[in-house]
Amino acid sequence: MALSPQLLAQLAAAGIDLADVDERFVRGAGPGGQKINKTSSTVWLRHRPTGVEVRCQRERSQAANRELAWQELAEKLEARRRAAAGAVQDARETERRRSRQKSRGQKRRMVESKRRRSQVKANRRANLD
Template sequence: MQIPTQIVRRLAAVRVRVEDVDERFVRGTGPGGQKINKTSSTVWLRHGPSGTEVRCQAGRSQTANREQAWSELCDRLEELQRAAKAEQRHEREVERRRNRQKSRAQKARMVDAKKHRSRTKSARGRVNRFD
């Protein structure tokens, strides 16, 4: 069976080969009685490299379930890619902030805070009594 061209385009956009996806048709579960128990209309997809699995049993038609499963797989893979890009962007931003030079005002506040801390700690020392 052919995969719809829009699904193939979406897979290509996230750099996923159709050959990397394992497709199986399995028997359904849940309510529906004998019909659901005897027909293999449920579609199970697994993308090997990412380990993403999709199982679709929305309708009675294997073809409709297949299209929906492929669409759901594309959605999940696109979301994984978006999350990875967002994480990389966040890491770059954190690194950029870490390497940024401090302003004069920030340096002055830091020195003042250190002096204040020093006075606080030195006040904890022994008290000299001169009687």
Template sequence: MDLPTQIEIRLAKLGVRASDVRERFVLGTGPGGQKINKTASTVTLYHRPTGTGVRRQKERSRDANRRLAWEALCEKLEKRLQIVRAKERSEKEKERRRNRPKSARRKKIMVADKRRRGELKSSRSRVQNP
């Protein structure tokens, strides 16, 4: 598999090996007539570890479609990685906010609310005859 260097660099940054990707050339479909329907210029790529797949048939030439498919796969994997990193970052931030100590003002308000609630509960008790 001879890939353009830009794509190889992008795959290396993502930690994806080209051998993990299944590349197939299939017959085209849709408008374009006999030439599209008879030639195997459509490229499908499937990255086994992530289950991500792309299919490209934009151009008439196999090489152009192959380049477009690899670029699309890189974009898809980059987007997926970006989403995973954003999730991890938000989880960390959520945990940090949860474990942050309460401010003095917040504690004061909380204690006042508890006192008020306690007074309300004690006022509901039965009245004792002296």
């Protein structure tokens, strides 16, 4: 059973090596009676490097479930890659905002605040004497 060319392209774009994926066909669970209990139409995939697992038994056909499972695995790994890239970008943005120089308005407000605080402390000192 070969995968479709579109799916192979999607897997390659996501950086998934087919050798890194364990594929098993297992018996399904749930409603379906004798048919579901006798046939191994459920597809279970596990991407070894990341530990991501996918299990698919949406269709009665093993071939259809296999296509769907591979597609779902590719989507999960792509979403995971995007989330990691987003976290790196967020960290970079946070660092950029944290270390940038203050605007003139911010500096003026900060200096005014410090002067007021200094005045409050000076008044306390004057009250103690």
